[in-house]
Amino acid sequence: MRNRLAIEIAELKLTNPTMLAAGILGMTGASLREASVWGAGAVVTKSVGLKPREGYSNPTVAQVDCGLLNAIGLPNPGVSEFSEEIKEVKQSETPIPLIVSIYGFSTSEFVKVAKVAAEAGADALELNVSCPHVRDTGAEIGQNPSLVAEVVEEVKKNVLQPVFVKLTPNVADIVGVAKAAVEAGADALVAVNTVRAMAIDVETTRPILSNRIGGLSGPAIKPIAIRCVYEIYREVDVPIVGCGGVTSWRDAVEFMLAGASAVQIGTAISAKGMGVFKSVTRGISSYLKRKGFRSIEEIVGLSHRS
Amino acid sequence: MSAYLTAANRLRIVKIEDIQQETPTVKSFTFKDDLCSKAKPGQFIMVWIPDVDEVPMSLSGISPHACSISVKKVGEATKTLHQRKIGDYIGIRGPFGNGFRIGKGKVMVVGGGTGTTALMPLVGSLVEENFKVTFLLGAKTKNELVSRDRIQALLPKVAGRIDVATEDGSCGSEGVITDLAEKYLNNEEFDMIYTCGPERMMYKMLLLSERFQTPLQASLERLMRCAIGICGTCVIGKFRVCRDGPVFTGEQLSKVKEEFGHFKRAFNGRKVKL
Numbered sequence: 001m002r003n004r005l006a007i008e009i010a011e012l013k014l015t016n017p018t019m020l021a022a023g024i025l026g027m028t029g030a031s032l033r034e035a036s037v038w039g040a041g042a043v044v045t046k047s048v049g050l051k052p053r054e055g056y057s058n059p060t061v062a063q064v065d066c067g068l069l070n071a072i073g074l075p076n077p078g079v080s081e082f083s084e085e086i087k088e089v090k091q092s093e094t095p096i097p098l099i100v101s102i103y104g105f106s107t108s109e110f111v112k113v114a115k116v117a118a119e120a121g122a123d124a125l126e127l128n129v130s131c132p133h134v135r136d137t138g139a140e141i142g143q144n145p146s147l148v149a150e151v152v153e154e155v156k157k158n159v160l161q162p163v164f165v166k167l168t169p170n171v172a173d174i175v176g177v178a179k180a181a182v183e184a185g186a187d188a189l190v191a192v193n194t195v196r197a198m199a200i201d202v203e204t205t206r207p208i209l210s211n212r213i214g215g216l217s218g219p220a221i222k223p224i225a226i227r228c229v230y231e232i233y234r235e236v237d238v239p240i241v242g243c244g245g246v247t248s249w250r251d252a253v254e255f256m257l258a259g260a261s262a263v264q265i266g267t268a269i270s271a272k273g274m275g276v277f278k279s280v281t282r283g284i285s286s287y288l289k290r291k292g293f294r295s296i297e298e299i300v301g302l303s304h305r306s
Numbered sequence: 307m308s309a310y311l312t313a314a315n316r317l318r319i320v321k322i323e324d325i326q327q328e329t330p331t332v333k334s335f336t337f338k339d340d341l342c343s344k345a346k347p348g349q350f351i352m353v354w355i356p357d358v359d360e361v362p363m364s365l366s367g368i369s370p371h372a373c374s375i376s377v378k379k380v381g382e383a384t385k386t387l388h389q390r391k392i393g394d395y396i397g398i399r400g401p402f403g404n405g406f407r408i409g410k411g412k413v414m415v416v417g418g419g420t421g422t423t424a425l426m427p428l429v430g431s432l433v434e435e436n437f438k439v440t441f442l443l444g445a446k447t448k449n450e451l452v453s454r455d456r457i458q459a460l461l462p463k464v465a466g467r468i469d470v471a472t473e474d475g476s477c478g479s480e481g482v483i484t485d486l487a488e489k490y491l492n493n494e495e496f497d498m499i500y501t502c503g504p505e506r507m508m509y510k511m512l513l514l515s516e517r518f519q520t521p522l523q524a525s526l527e528r529l530m531r532c533a534i535g536i537c538g539t540c541v542i543g544k545f546r547v548c549r550d551g552p553v554f555t556g557e558q559l560s561k562v563k564e565e566f567g568h569f570k571r572a573f574n575g576r577k578v579k580l
């Protein structure tokens with residue numbers, strides 16, 4: 001029988017629509033492989049740049065009601081050293097699509113990192129133009145449609161692999177940025193990265209994160225992410241990957257109804273463990289069966305139809 | 307509070323109720339916290355020192371009324387902690403990790419350096435369950451032997467004994483603790499080995515446990531950030547030390563032998579030799 005859950009996104013063939021989100025466990029080849037063993041349909045690496053970065057000092061995460069704050073600060077060993085981890089994932093007997101998340105402090109840095117990652121075996125690249133807590137990369141680019149377009153265009157010129165663009169919700173008009181990315185050649189969009197946020201401890205009167213400001217993830221941001229996917233879906237015709245607060249199959253289905261072809265899962269691993277990929281996948285499958293749908297495609301964007 | 311994220315991960319601010327100087331470099335800090343009082347031996351917490359750092363620390367005391375951590379002064383965070391006074395506040399979240407599984411029969415507990423303090427709640431449980439326990443404590447020198455008096459005080463309650471090795475011979479036999487462990491394993495059979503200490507030492511204990519076909523549980527350290535199994539900082543092979551550990555069985559460790567005892571990851575993810 002045909003796999004109801006199979007989905008193709010920008011040439012990548014996924015056996016199910018759940019992905020490990022960027023920056024979640026994706027620091028080593030072994031842990032990326034482990035996510036696939038636990039049932040992720042694709043994995044995204046930690047965001048890597050040209051040079052090694054330490055990240056911020058602790059506290060780098062802080063729990064708040066219904067969500068999690070983080071300002072890890074993009075730690076990574078630099079793309080050359082990270083190539084070893086990429087190769088390790090590709091050597092697996094049961095390879096699954098590997099998406100390498102990259103960042104740069106300039107367009108030319110993005111291009112350099114993209115080339116090395118592609119050479120090492122990335123099946124696709126995800127441009128992190130949306131990190132809310134590192135200056136001069138991430139959201140500073142992602143909030144500016146023409147900068148996003150420039151980065152996407154240059155990366156596309158230099159690699160053959162599909163290019164995903166991960167959007168920040170910290171903009172007044174996410175559709176404008178999404179359209180700029182797609183017009184510049186993006187093959188898929190990921191919506192969204194974390195929401196700029198902060199927490200202060202009232203007993204000690206201190207901001208909790210060492211960087212003071214970080215990004216909010218988890219259930220708290222799901223309604224924001226759903227709205228972003230919904231708005232973008234109406235205006236672009238590349239696949240959208242939903243991200244933000246997916247914890248159960250209901251969340252995943254909600255993203256699909258809004259217009260997502262797949263979902264990424266991050267924070268939920270802390271509460272649900274690695275089993276979350278299988279539980280979400282199974283839940284989507286029973287939903288499709290119960291409602292008489294033959295494939296995921298049939299429900300993507302369904303809430304838009306009148 | 308939402309039911310969603312782990313309840314243990316909520317930050318609490320607790321008052322330091324008591325401070326004990328254990329050795330010239332180790333101090334124990336006592337505080338009250340309901341969640342920590344329910345912790346399992348071998349679990350750890352994240353300790354927040356505002357404006358300085360947040361670092362992982364094993365619980366060295368777990369009781370309904372009070373809990374403690376025992377901190378060795380090694381760098382900025384631990385130095386700042388050592389300057390804290392009774393009545394000062396620290397932030398904590400946790401307990402995290404799996405903790406030790408309490409088995410049956412005749413057990414050997416091998417502690418090296420400060421690692422011994424992380425074994426204290428386990429020792430408490432073993433004593434309650436009335437096991438036959440052999441404690442082997444190792445340190446560089448006599449002054450740095452932690453918890454020896456406390457264990458000694460518990461001994462009358464169990465069929466237990468204690469033996470000590472120091473590298474400079476200032477107390478017990480001269481040499482490393484693993485040599486002493488080997489001697490015991492050569493002469494007797496044990497049902498379980500528990501260990502915590504420097505990783506090279508624990509690696510040697512793994513090899514001994516394989517040679518003598520005795521099950522092992524070892525408590526590991528890796529750099530940590532989130533402590534809830536998502537950031538990937540603490541990984542060893544496919545395992546997350548904060549979530550799948552910090553206690554691993556010999557069987558699990560034998561699967562990550564290229565890494566265990568050989569290298570760990572720096573904060574930037576690069577491999578660092580141990």
Ligand SMILES: Cc1cc2nc3c(=O)[nH]c(=O)nc-3n(C[C@H](O)[C@H](O)[C@H](O)COP(=O)(O)OP(=O)(O)OC[C@H]3O[C@@H](n4cnc5c(N)ncnc54)[C@H](O)[C@@H]3O)c2cc1C
Pocket residue numbers: 058350359360361362363364365366375376377378379380381382383384385420423424526527528529530531552
């Ligand atoms: C699960 C676990 C339990 C621990 N239990 C204890 C304990 O009971 N008593 C004790 O004295 N120490 C314990 N440690 C080690 C303790 O966390 C470090 O000594 C402490 O973080 C050092 O911080 P620092 O700023 O004083 O030193 P630094 O100069 O910053 O670092 C010294 C060394 O400490 C380690 N370290 C620094 N930051 C971290 C971090 N965020 N996570 C893990 N290791 C770090 C590194 O190996 C580093 O090289 C434990 C570590 C782990 C992972």
Ligand SMILES: Cc1cc2nc3c(=O)[nH]c(=O)nc-3n(C[C@H](O)[C@H](O)[C@H](O)COP(=O)(O)O)c2cc1C
Pocket residue numbers: 021022023024046047061068070072074101128131166192193194216217218219243244245246264265266267268532536537
């Ligand atoms: C600890 C942590 C680290 C993250 N690191 C990255 C990163 O390196 N690159 C990136 O694009 N997004 C990163 N993110 C954002 C996630 O990929 C995701 O967009 C966000 O957490 C929302 O999804 P969630 O609610 O399922 O976690 C990180 C999130 C967390 C919690």
Ligand code: FES
Pocket residue numbers: 529530531532533534535536537538539540541546547548549
């Ligand atoms: S410290 Fe973050 S995964 Fe273990």
